[in-house]
Amino acid sequence: MTLLEIERLSAFYGRAQSLHEVSLSVGKGEVVAVIGTNGAGKSTLMDSIMGMVTNTGAMRLEGQDIIGRSPAEIVRHGVGYAPERAHLFPFMTVEDNLLVGGYTAREDIDRNIAHVHELFPVLKERARQETATLSGGERQMVSIGRALMTSPRLLLVDEPTIGLSPKVVAEIAATLRRLNEESGLTILIAEQNINFAMELAGTVHVLETGHMRISGTPQELMADEELNRAYFGT
Amino acid sequence: MTQILIQGLLLSGLYALIAIGFTMIFSVGRVLNLAYGAYLMLGGYTYFWVAQTMHMPKPIGIAAAIGIGALAGVAMHRLIVRPLHSDPVAVEISTLILAVIIQAGIVLVFNDAPKVLHPIVDGVWRVGGATVTFNILTATVASWVILFALYHFVRKTHVGRAISAVSMDIKGAALSGVNPDRINMITWAISGALGAIAGVFFASYTQLSPSMWVSPLIIAVAVVIVGGIGSIIGTLIVAHIIGFMEIISTTLIAAELRGVFTMLLIIVVLVLLPRGLFGRGEL
Numbered sequence: 001m002t003l004l005e006i007e008r009l010s011a012f013y014g015r016a017q018s019l020h021e022v023s024l025s026v027g028k029g030e031v032v033a034v035i036g037t038n039g040a041g042k043s044t045l046m047d048s049i050m051g052m053v054t055n056t057g058a059m060r061l062e063g064q065d066i067i068g069r070s071p072a073e074i075v076r077h078g079v080g081y082a083p084e085r086a087h088l089f090p091f092m093t094v095e096d097n098l099l100v101g102g103y104t105a106r107e108d109i110d111r112n113i114a115h116v117h118e119l120f121p122v123l124k125e126r127a128r129q130e131t132a133t134l135s136g137g138e139r140q141m142v143s144i145g146r147a148l149m150t151s152p153r154l155l156l157v158d159e160p161t162i163g164l165s166p167k168v169v170a171e172i173a174a175t176l177r178r179l180n181e182e183s184g185l186t187i188l189i190a191e192q193n194i195n196f197a198m199e200l201a202g203t204v205h206v207l208e209t210g211h212m213r214i215s216g217t218p219q220e221l222m223a224d225e226e227l228n229r230a231y232f233g234t
Numbered sequence: 235m236t237q238i239l240i241q242g243l244l245l246s247g248l249y250a251l252i253a254i255g256f257t258m259i260f261s262v263g264r265v266l267n268l269a270y271g272a273y274l275m276l277g278g279y280t281y282f283w284v285a286q287t288m289h290m291p292k293p294i295g296i297a298a299a300i301g302i303g304a305l306a307g308v309a310m311h312r313l314i315v316r317p318l319h320s321d322p323v324a325v326e327i328s329t330l331i332l333a334v335i336i337q338a339g340i341v342l343v344f345n346d347a348p349k350v351l352h353p354i355v356d357g358v359w360r361v362g363g364a365t366v367t368f369n370i371l372t373a374t375v376a377s378w379v380i381l382f383a384l385y386h387f388v389r390k391t392h393v394g395r396a397i398s399a400v401s402m403d404i405k406g407a408a409l410s411g412v413n414p415d416r417i418n419m420i421t422w423a424i425s426g427a428l429g430a431i432a433g434v435f436f437a438s439y440t441q442l443s444p445s446m447w448v449s450p451l452i453i454a455v456a457v458v459i460v461g462g463i464g465s466i467i468g469t470l471i472v473a474h475i476i477g478f479m480e481i482i483s484t485t486l487i488a489a490e491l492r493g494v495f496t497m498l499l500i501i502v503v504l505v506l507l508p509r510g511l512f513g514r515g516e517l
Contacts, residue, residue: 050409075411087406089399096389100399103392104411150411 002062003028003154003186004049009057011044011210018044020210021057026154026188031180033189033201041210042190043084046158049188050074050081061154076104080152084159084190086143090132094123097131097142101149108151116145119175137168144175155179158190169193173200198222236362238481244366244374246477248435249453250470251377254384255428256454257461257469261401262421265322269310269329270429270454271447272336273303277430278437278446279340282349292354296434303430304423311422316415333447340444348443354434373435380431384424385466397421449493456496460503461510472511475499 004026011019019041026032036042047053051066051074059067061077069077080101089097098116102109117124120141126134131142140160147155157176161169173196179185191197197204198218205215206227214227221227256270277299285295310329318324353369360366388394399407400417407414436450453476461472476496483491503510 052405052408070413071408072411072413075409081409083405083409087403087409089402089406091402092395092398096395096398099392100395100407100410100412103396106392146406146410 001028002026003030004188005058005060006049007058009045009048009055009059011041011048012054012056013044018210019048019055022207022210022212024205024212024215026186028186029180029184030203031176031187031189031201032203032205033191033197034205034207035191035194035197036207037192039209040207042192042207043158044210045207046081046083046156046188046190049079049156072104075150078151078153079156080147080150080154081156082140082143082147082158082160083156084162086139088131088139088142088146091130093128093130094134094142095127098123098145098149101146103150105149105151109149112149112151116148119148119178120145137164137171140164140168140172141175144172148179153186155185155187156190157187159192160189161191161193161196169196176200237364238478238485240361240364240366241485242474242478242481244370245481246474247374247377248370248432248439249457249477250381250473251428252432252436252450253454253457253473254381254466254469255425255432256451257458258397258421258428259425260458262397263315263320263418265315265320265325266455266458267310267329267425268326268451269333269336270425271449271451272333273306273426273429274433274436274450275336275340275442275444275447276306277303277433278351278442279344280430281434282344282351282437282442286352296354296431299430299434300427303426303428303433305426306430307422307424307426308419310426311419315418315422320418333451337444337447344442344444346444348441350441351434351438354438369438373439376435377432380428381466381470384428388466393417393420452493452496452500456500459500459510468511 002025006025007023008021009019010017010021022045034042034045044053048055049059051069051071055067061079066074066077089100098113102112105112122138123141123145126138131139134142144157144160160172176187177200180187189197189201202217203215204218204221206213214221214224252274256267259265259267280299280302281295284290284298285292314328315325318328353367355368355372357368358365359368359371388398396407396412396417399410399412400414404414437446456476457469457472460475461468476499479495479499480492483495
């Protein structure tokens with residue numbers, strides 16, 4: 001069953017158009033990745049789903065039209081977002097950052113916090129620390145944790161591996177896989193790190209300068225010669 | 235010496251209350267509300283009209299002042315700040331003009347003669363050669379209680395945390411399900427209410443006059459600039475620096491110097507420490 005359906009979506013920042021009639025769908029329980037270089041439009045796509053950009057086209061979440069809705073409404077519809085560069089609240093503690101994430105799903109706060117602490121035990125140790133003092137990996141964990149505090153049905157994760165050490169990247173990958181396998185959470189990832197995306201996702205879309213170029217399973221994409229030359233340098 | 239200590243503490247508590255509503259708007263909305271002093275004036279005159287002209291009980295006067303202040307805050311947000319998309323210069327020019335218009339309105343309704351508020355609480359307290367009126371003592375205690383309550387509101391409630399969140403990262407707040415525009419409006423309402431209650435105390439400490447909005451505005455601007463905006467604790471600290479500086483200069487040098495050192499301090503800090511003493515831009 002389809003959870004998120006995007007049809008001929010275009011995005012505009014003022015007069016500049018940064019997405020051109022992009023279509024994709026994300027099935028319930030799936031992990032889907034959108035890969036592409038810097039400036040390909042991955043973050044714009046994520047921001048569009050959150051209602052943070054001016055769009056044309058169609059976007060439906062479980063059949064309900066969500067285009068033109070405010071970010072707060074999209075969150076209430078069940079979309080959690082860990083954006084590029086995290087956008088944490090630097091002078092708030094880790095705990096308070098998570099609590100802000102629970103702004104809409106207030107009745108789930110205790111359960112969600114326990115869940116986040118279980119996924120990322122370090123965040124429990126750092127609960128009283130301001131996020132400005134955390135390492136890059138820990139900030140990424142707070143960011144994903146804050147998104148989980150909204151009780152999402154769909155988790156959007158934008159560039160979760162940027163600037164992180166291989167060990168931390170592996171940890172984040174393991175956590176996302178666990179979220180998908182154990183809780184059945186549907187995840188949409190935007191990544192430049194192709195290996196990370198291929199390893200996690202069942203379906204991968206390639207975005208190039210705002211156009212959707214090709215889509216398929218990781219195996220299908222690996223078999224595409226032109227794509228291999230462009231992205232894997234083989 | 236005791237005199238300076240006591241007067242300094244009393245004045246500083248009131249200054250912190252005066253400044254906090256202004257710093258909240260600056261840290262959440264990134265604009266200077268130069269009509270902030272007008273909230274104090276609206277609050278003072280509302281209290282005067284309800285409690286002294288209409289002879290209603292004082293608590294009703296205070297409640298009316300708070301209500302008018304909150305209403306003025308919401309109106310400014312909806313009618314000025316939002317249409318201007320929070321453009322700082324446009325908001326500053328508009329709010330300064332608005333303050334002058336409110337001043338004209340006050341002259342029209344109440345005429346321009348200064349008015350004296352009866353003390354909210356009667357009586358005096360003599361301590362070590364110093365005389366403290368219960369009125370100013372009440373104002374200081376009330377300021378501390380309000381600031382303490384505000385501190386807990388910002389840290390312990392969903393809306394309070396959302397206010398801090400918007401001040402630190404609007405996108406981060408929005409993707410957490412917080413509506414930044416609504417939070418901004420709530421902050422303007424709180425700011426107006428805080429300004430109005432500060433105005434009642436400030437007027438009972440000095441007097442009511444149609445130009446009374448200027449000196450509290452300078453105090454508030456000084457706290458923002460010296461403190462580098464920000465935290466409620468930072469506001470308290472800077473309010474004490476300014477309060478004591480004023481008491482020391484007016485007691486030991488000349489009473490005419492009231493306010494002068496505060497303005498000089500603004501310039502000195504702007505030149506030497508452009509980011510303020512604490513240098514972080516969030517509540």
